[in-house]
Amino acid sequence: MKDVTQLTEGWSLRHGEDVLEATVPGCVHTDLLTAGAIPDPFLGRNETEVAWVGRRAWTYVRHLGHDSAHERTDLVFDGLDTAAYITLGGRPVGTTRNMHRRYRFDVTGRTGELEVRFASAYDEAAAVRAVTGDRPNVYPEPSQYIRKMACNFGWDWGPTLVTAGIWRPVRLEHWSTARIAQARPLVTVDEGTGRVEVRLEIERTAQGRGRALTAEARVAGVRAETRLTGDEAVLRLEVPDARLWWPRGYGDQPLYDLEVTLGDEDGPLDTWHRRIGFRTVELDRSADEHGTGFTLVVNGTRVFARGVNWIPDDAFPSRVTPERYRTRLTQAAEANIDLVRVWGGGIYEDDAFYDACDELGLMVWQDFLFACSAYPEEQPLRGEVEAEARDNVVRLMPHPSLVLWNGNNENLWGFRDWGWEPELAGDSWGEGYYLGLLPRIVAELDPTRPYTAGSPWSGSWDHHPNDPAHGTHHSWEVWNRQDYAEYRASVPRFVAEFGWQAPPALTTLRRALPGEELAPDSPGMLHHQKAEDGNGKLDRGVARHFAPPGGDFDRWHYLTQLVQARAVAAGIEHWRSHWPVCAGTIVWQLNDCWPVTSWAAIDGDGRPKPLYHELRRVYADRLLTLQPGADGPVLAVVNQSAEPWRTAVSLRRMRADGTTAGETVVDVAAEPRTVVRLPVPEGLVPDARSAKEFLVADAGESPRPGEAESGDGLRALLFPVPDKEFAYPRPRFDVTLEPVPGQEDRVDVVVSAHTLVRDLLLQPDRLGAAAACDRGPQTLLPGERTRIRVRGCGAVTADDVRAALFCVDPA
Template sequence: MKDVTQLTDGWSLLHDGESLPAAVPGCVHTDLLAAGLIEDPYIGEREKEVAWIGRRDWTYRTEVAHDSAHERADLVFEGLDTAATVTFAGRTVGTTRNMHRTHRFDVTGLAGELDVRFGSAYDEADRVRALTGDRPNVYPEPSQYIRKMACNFGWDWGPTLVTAGIWRPVRLEHWSTARLASVRPLVTVEDGTGRVEVRLTVERTARGAGRTLTAAVSVDGAGAEVSFEGDEAVLRLDVPGARLWWPRGYGEQPLYDLGVTLRDADGPLDSWHRRIGFRTVELDRSADEHGTGFTLVVNGERLFARGVNWIPDDAFVTRVTPERYRTRLAQAADANIDLVRIWGGGIYEDDAFYDACDELGLLVWQDFLFACSAYPEEQPLRGEIDAEARDNVVRLMPHPSLVLWNGNNENLWGFRDWDWEPALAGDSWGEGYYLGLLPRIVAELDPTRPYTAGSPWSGSWDHHPNDPAHGTHHSWEVWNRQDYAEYRADVPRFVAEFGWQAPPAMATLRRALPGETLAPDSPGMLHHQKAEDGNGKLNRGLARHFPLPEGDFDRWHHLTQVVQARAVAAGIEHWRSHWPVCAGTVVWQLNDCWPVSSWAAIDGDGRLKPLHHELRRVYADRLLTLLPGSGSGSGSDGGGDGDGSGTGAGLTLAVVNQSATEWRTSVALRRLESGGGTLHRAVLDVTAAPRSVVRLPVPDGLVPDGASAKEFLAADADGLRALHFPVPDKDFAYPRPSYDVGVEPVPGQGDRVDVVVSAHTLLRDLLLQADRFGPSAAADTGLVTLLPGEQVRIRVTGCPPVTEADVRAALFCVDTA
């Protein structure tokens, strides 16, 4: 049987003639941090102080013994970042130019010093650019000339920290006769029977050439085996009555152990084990009267995808442990998210990511790693990209959570709209990858899953790549130039990116910017704002609704987080109300890779922004919403945001039921005045079938007077509430907030308290910033609006002893008085 030795210990990093302890997996930055030779680049403006690291060569070194009677020894690197020369026992055994591939080198008979010398990623990119010529890029860094995590070179939410190192495990494999070189399980379901077709290839030694080998596969008591003399074999087996794997909210996630063994007449040679799930997945891109659809269908069930975009969870990706993956993805599931898109400027994530998604029922949309740049299609890149795609398709295809391969992020759109076409003057830019190479590889290796050429992409050049009526759409005009009310201007078939910025939690800012007097434009705040005119867009978005709080950072911080949550909710509520024309929203973005003002719902220290709590509400199976505009059509509602930006022509009540059961409810509608009095009320009985939406016009007598600054509408049903304010907050006659506060310890839980707020007046978007109590404190509730006489109970965990005064200092609500 094959022997495997993990080479994780005993590594050194050579630095200025010195030898430093090195962690493998790891990178130069984390090793220098551990040695105390650099300071944390996430703090203050220290990022600038470590730019030199990415422009240096670095060497990792260890000693490796050879102690095996096997015929063959292979040195296997699961990830080298990025341009590396591997020298073993004084012999160069290989070179690498791709962070996203596994590399295997024959080192039979070698022992002694193992060196991995990393050249500067900038030097490698310059070498390739000299061969291929220049190509357009959204950013002034050379990410498209090297197969490396693009956002290492900076992004509009990320630092420029160009890493190098042995970033995934390295091992020594000793084997004889033959080994399993690749295993591809094609898993399908037909008439209730799970079907597994395993296609495998083997590599043989000279002694193993021509020998008869036997491969066996087993799943849930079913098995099959085949004997063969070549390098490939196919095994098929059926699993009668296989339980279906479902996305969360649609059913359970049963997983089955799949095992493959390889042997010859003398005994076992190699084995392979994964978990699989039985399900079918299709992508319905049919044309209809609205354009071209984009609807995921799992096990025959058509889905409205409740998604988020995922970026690397740390700029130093080796710090993301399986436990951290699970925490972050559990936070996604807690927000009623059912799809996670892995964005194309990052990495193919560790198997621990996909394992967690398999178990949590989170669908995975996987981008191939191309983002916001024109990519040369010539060598040496083309061969690397072919090998990289094959490597990762085979590695990831056992995971049932993986439901879609996507060719790139925004490059088809960029070619058409970002002045690339004239600049390219006929040079290659990646189209051959997205419309040629990658779909061929997916069709060859993983025909059980759909592929789409890009995001956004309308399906063909017959339509604009970002046409909302065809395929996937990225909605960025709103954040960049408009009020969030404009999300309601159209009904895209599938919104794959949209979002709104806000700063991170206060405790995150205090850790990242120690000693700084915080202001929107203080030096550290500006350094931790990477978006072009990011603060300008934040302030313009804020000023449409509130007076800008000059000189009051706490108020600015609260209100920008309010606007972020409201903006994203406005889009999702509108688009969900138009199911099945619109079949999904994927919010930009779930997470951050460092402490920064960004579009994330979870900040760089893992703290939940109010947006995360709002996602839990708007992505719930059942949603109640009030939308400006009348009727039940599928076109534009027009005329305001339903949250303080205009009246529109009437109002629509949307009752969204994404659950599997009928929703029969009575919706209480109240036209209220700001002081709490009721002007008019009515009850509408509504029945929403499973997976359906009911849209009803709000009776005229209940629509608030658009000329009044003192009226609003509340709709309540089964504990859910929707609100509509006809004028912007800055024009509404909010009363001075008045409320009582109680602090109640949770029996037997020393670090938990319940904060009870009882409203005497209308309290709009009340928020308890629990991290102000201490860095570990967190509240289970985000923004909440209370009417006079109502009460909310907020559970706080990780909380030190607090007083009523402490709580009042951490409570914020809208107050324009």
């Protein structure tokens, strides 16, 4: 049987005369940090102090012995970042130029000093650029000339920290006769029977050529076996009454162990194991009266995708552990998210990411790694792109959570709209990858999944790539130039990107900017704001709704976070209310890779922003929303659950002082996976310019004035005018604390409103760095109470809590 020796110990990092202890997997920056040779680039403006690291060459070294009796020894790298020259005992082993590939080298019988010499990524990119010629790029960095994590070179939310290193595991594999070189399970379902077709490729030693081999596959108690005389085989298994894998919210996520064993007459030689799930997935791109659809269909069920975009969770990806993946993705699932798009400027994530998605029922939309640039299609890049795509399609295809391959991020759009076409003057730019090479590879290797050429993409050049009526759409005009109310101006078929910025939690800022007096334009704040005119867009977003906060940083911080939550909620509520015309939203973005002002719902230290709690509300199976309309407001009752929803909805026209100007009760019946849209009765509609009246819709156990605290009911609000024009009373409320029996690390904050209290928000990190709470912004009417559960805050007083509470205040 094959033996494996992990090579995690004994590495050193060399640069010139300097030698440091190295951690593998890891990267140069993390080793330099451990040695105290560089400051933490995530703090202050240290990013600029370490820029030199990415422009130097580095060498990893360790001694390699050989004590195996096997016929063959391979040196296997799961990830090298990026342009490396490898020697063993002073003799060449191989070269690499792709961060996103796995590499295997025959080192049988060889010993001595193993060196992995990394060239500067800038030098490698310059050498390729000299061969291919220039191509346009959104950012002034050479990311399209090297197959490396593009956001290493900086993005409008990320630092420029150009890494090098052995970033994924490295090992020796000792084997004899033959090994499993590749296993591709094609998993389908046919009338309740799960079908697995395992396509095997075998590599043999010289002694193993021509030798009779057997391959056996097992899943769910079913077994298939075949004899091999060549180097390829197919094993087919049928699992009767296979339990289906479903996205979260649609059913369970049963996983089956698939095991393949290769052997000869003397016994097993090699094994391969993955977990699979039985399900079908299709992409319905049918034309209809609204344009061209883009709807995911899983196990025959049409799905409104409640998604988020995912970027690398750390600028140094080797630091992201399986536990960290699990934490972040569990946060996603707990926010009612059911789809995660792995964005094309990052990486093909570790298997631990996809394992967690398999278990949590999170569908994965996987970009191939091209983003916001024109990519040359000539050598040496073309061969690397093909090898990388083949490698990762085969690696990831066993995961049932993976539902879609996507060719690129925004490059088809960029060619048409960003001035690339005249600048390219006929040069290659990536179209041959997205419309030719990549779909051929997916069709050959993984025909069980759909492929789309890009995001955004209308399906063909017959329509503009970002046409909202056709295919996927990226909505960025609103954040860049408009009020978030403009999200309601159209109904795209699928919104694959949209978002609004906000700063991270206050504790995150204070850790990242030690000693700095925080202000929106303080030096560290500006350095940790990478978007073009980012602060200007934040301020304009606030100013459209609120009086400027002046020099009050805490107020600015609250208002920018509130506007982010409101903006994203406005888009999702509108688009969900138009299902099935709109079949999904993917918020930009779930996470951050360092502490920064960005579009993320969870900041760079892992703290949820108010947006996170709003996602949990607006992505819930059942949603109540009031939508402005040309003929008056509309009540939309969204039921994405599998059960009918029959509810009494209370509609009230309220005055700013909390009294009721009119009310009625509407009985609504929403069938599973449907939306009911009803006009608001004319007598309940506030005047379009009213500064003293607003509309409230409640379903279920929402509170009423004078009643006890809120239950699990749903509430929707509609104010006719911006907040700065509304006649809010000065908010008055009481705060009491109640211990949680049996849970010493938790306390309930009970807020009792005496007036209208709009968008009450507790910022838990102000109570303690590790504190978290279970609710985001809430609006209370006079006489209502809410209970906010806080954990990890330690001993606090009501005054402490009051200092951490914010709401809309006319003062």
